Amino acid sequence: MTTIDQLRAGQxxxxxxxxxxxxxxxxxxxxxxxxxxxxxGSPHTxxxxxxxxxxxxxxxxxxxxxxxxxxxxxxxxxRSLMDMLQSAACCRVPDRWAFLYRVIWRWQQGQHDVQSPAxxxxxxxxxxxxxVRREEHDMHAYIRFRERAAEAGPPRFVAWYEPQHDVxxxxxxxxxxxxxxxxxxxATPEASVLWDGQTLHNTGPLxxxxxxx
Amino acid sequence: xxxxxxLEILADAAKYDASCASSGAPxxxxxxxxGLGATNGMGICHSYTPDGRCVSxxxxxLTNFCIYDCQYCVxxxxxxxxxxxxxxxxxxxLTQDFYLRNYIDGLFLSSGIIQSSDYTMEQLVExxxxxxxxxxxxxYIHLKTIPDADPRLIELAGKYADRLSVNIELPxxxxxxxxxxxxxVQTIKLAMGSIRTKLDEKDDHPxxxxxxxxxxxxxxxxxxxxxxxxxxxxxxxxxxxxxxLKRVYYSAFSPxxxxxxxxxxxxxxxxxxxxxxxxxxxxxGYGFTAGELMPQAGNLALDIDPKLxxxxxxxxxxxxxxxxxxxxxxxxxxxxxxxxxxxxxxxxRLRRIxxxxxxxxxxxxxxxxxxxxxxxxxxxxxxxxxxxxRRNMADAPQQMNLWPExxxx
Numbered sequence: 001m002t003t004i005d006q007l008r009a010g011q012x013x014x015x016x017x018x019x020x021x022x023x024x025x026x027x028x029x030x031x032x033x034x035x036x037x038x039x040x041g042s043p044h045t046x047x048x049x050x051x052x053x054x055x056x057x058x059x060x061x062x063x064x065x066x067x068x069x070x071x072x073x074x075x076x077x078x079r080s081l082m083d084m085l086q087s088a089a090c091c092r093v094p095d096r097w098a099f100l101y102r103v104i105w106r107w108q109q110g111q112h113d114v115q116s117p118a119x120x121x122x123x124x125x126x127x128x129x130x131x132v133r134r135e136e137h138d139m140h141a142y143i144r145f146r147e148r149a150a151e152a153g154p155p156r157f158v159a160w161y162e163p164q165h166d167v168x169x170x171x172x173x174x175x176x177x178x179x180x181x182x183x184x185x186x187a188t189p190e191a192s193v194l195w196d197g198q199t200l201h202n203t204g205p206l207x208x209x210x211x212x213x
Numbered sequence: 214x215x216x217x218x219x220l221e222i223l224a225d226a227a228k229y230d231a232s233c234a235s236s237g238a239p240x241x242x243x244x245x246x247x248g249l250g251a252t253n254g255m256g257i258c259h260s261y262t263p264d265g266r267c268v269s270x271x272x273x274x275l276t277n278f279c280i281y282d283c284q285y286c287v288x289x290x291x292x293x294x295x296x297x298x299x300x301x302x303x304x305x306x307l308t309q310d311f312y313l314r315n316y317i318d319g320l321f322l323s324s325g326i327i328q329s330s331d332y333t334m335e336q337l338v339e340x341x342x343x344x345x346x347x348x349x350x351x352x353y354i355h356l357k358t359i360p361d362a363d364p365r366l367i368e369l370a371g372k373y374a375d376r377l378s379v380n381i382e383l384p385x386x387x388x389x390x391x392x393x394x395x396x397x398v399q400t401i402k403l404a405m406g407s408i409r410t411k412l413d414e415k416d417d418h419p420x421x422x423x424x425x426x427x428x429x430x431x432x433x434x435x436x437x438x439x440x441x442x443x444x445x446x447x448x449x450x451x452x453x454x455x456x457x458l459k460r461v462y463y464s465a466f467s468p469x470x471x472x473x474x475x476x477x478x479x480x481x482x483x484x485x486x487x488x489x490x491x492x493x494x495x496x497x498g499y500g501f502t503a504g505e506l507m508p509q510a511g512n513l514a515l516d517i518d519p520k521l522x523x524x525x526x527x528x529x530x531x532x533x534x535x536x537x538x539x540x541x542x543x544x545x546x547x548x549x550x551x552x553x554x555x556x557x558x559x560x561x562r563l564r565r566i567x568x569x570x571x572x573x574x575x576x577x578x579x580x581x582x583x584x585x586x587x588x589x590x591x592x593x594x595x596x597x598x599x600x601x602x603r604r605n606m607a608d609a610p611q612q613m614n615l616w617p618e619x620x621x622x
Binding site: 112113116117118119120123137140141142143144145146147157159174175176177178179180181182198 | 251
């Protein structure tokens with residue numbers, strides 16, 4: 001089902017990653033659909049307080065979508081804004097996808113100051129980018145690896161960390177470039193990554209029981 | 214002696230070196246390579262010492278034995294401190310172990326002078342060589358350079374290290390010859406000069422072998438002699454100009470156990486070091502000159518920051534129209550930093566700057582109010598005198614310490 005079909009059916013748009021959001025947002029912009037007409041959610045239901053799906057979209061929304069919406073050329077978004085959006089997408093706030101769409105919609109409407117901290121949305125966008133950057137920095141700085149006994153086999157170093165935002169993928173890249181062929185694992189409550197010396201593996205959450213909180 | 218005890222002595226002895234920067238190195242990584250380590254140009258503080266200094270590098274002395282007798286230095290030969298010495302192997306292993314555990318971004322290695330300058334420098338270079346060549350270590354390395362070591366050793370140091378530093382020690386030649394009799398300002402400057410020449414050669418021939426890609430820095434001790442801030446800033450400005458230093462570090466003199474009577478018995482106010490760093494940043498980043506910041510002999514004001522002091526003494530430059538002025542001039546307004554100046558210029562391309570924008574950009578409104586004009590704001594007519602402004606904006610005065618001997622006890 002396309003993004004537009006889902007919208008017509010009054011369903012929330014379920015996205016999990018920045019790439020999925022970007023695809024959906026692109027289609028919405030092409031069809032000139034304003035932020036008020038869209039409800040966003042995450043495919044994860046239950047468990048995670050911050051990304052749980054909102055209730056199904058209120059019915060009146062799909063009335064706002066014309067049967068034959070006008071089609072625009074695919075939008076051109078500057079790299080600097082795209083980078084900020086991608087970074088802000090790692091920020092754990094319940095309305096992140098809706099907020100990002102609001103920003104890109106306003107930019108598309110010609111309100112280019114939406115990128116500036118002097119704008120209300122821009123200030124929030126900048127604050128989200130900053131919060132994510134700070135969390136990446138903290139994880140680079142404060143992860144502590146413990147060495148395991150040689151006879152235990154790989155990974156040689158292990159670390160546990162509880163990040164405030166979804167920054168594990170980019171942080172893992174940092175340690176890939178730093179640790180060479182030494183094997184290591186970083187585990188967080190939501191996910192874990194294992195570097196075997198050559199390849200990075202996403203090893204999922206180590207703790208599947210939700211009691212761990 | 215246990216390695217742990219050595220580490221305790223030789224890390225403590227190195228804390229008087231202010232620099233812990235690990236920034237400015239070229240991008241390196243260890244993906245699909247033997248060895249260890251990466252640099253990305255930005256430094257990271259991995260932890261903090263109990264007195265608040267950040268730890269980015271394993272900062273140690275190879276040894277705190279020293280044949281010199283610099284009066285301000287805790288490791289001078291007449292000082293009664295416990296001594297220790299690392300072997301080259303020990304430093305190489307410690308660096309890698311700490312790096313793997315993610316305690317550090319690299320190594321800052323300095324040393325007391327043992328046997329001779331050349332011998333000491335050889336040892337320092339050997340640590341860096343082994344890390345780089347035998348262990349393919351790609352983390353950050355900062356080597357302290359002994360000024361009167363053989364220039365060939367300094368060249369070798371630059372081959373392995375990201376940053377080299379030669380300490381200028383004190384702000385004037387006179388103070389150096391009085392307090393550090395075995396050291397010589399001429400020799401120190403020659404060493405800085407030879408490093409600069411090497412850096413310039415590398416700039417002119419990009420394919421030449423690497424030489425200290427993160428440049429050179431130096432350190433000046435503040436408060437061990439009578440030099441005022443005007444002298445210090447002028448010296449710093451000369452050093453930046455003549456030797457293309459990346460940084461001058463100011464280290465507030467701290468009285469050490471059984472200090473000789475040639476140095477003061479009390480440290481300078483900590484705020485003085487802070488104001489010097491602020492002024493230094495204005496020299497490097499904002500295009501101020503030492504003469505603008507300190508037109509007369511004396512020290513920087515402690516109650517207000519140096520940019521505000523300059524603005525209050527130069528009211529004829531203000532108020533400044535933020536919708537017309539260029540970026541460098543905007544950055545001279547108290548309460549507006551380099552980043553905010555950039556953002557004001559960016560925003561100005563879209564619309565006129567209003568007072569509310571300055572609040573959203575988190576500029577210091579209290580500081581900038583008397584100095585700016587925006588589309589909807591200008592300071593009141595018959596603006597307040599600089600004296601009155603200063604009284605309003607000064608940091609809150611502190612209660613005088615009535616019984617200092619009780620506090621030090």
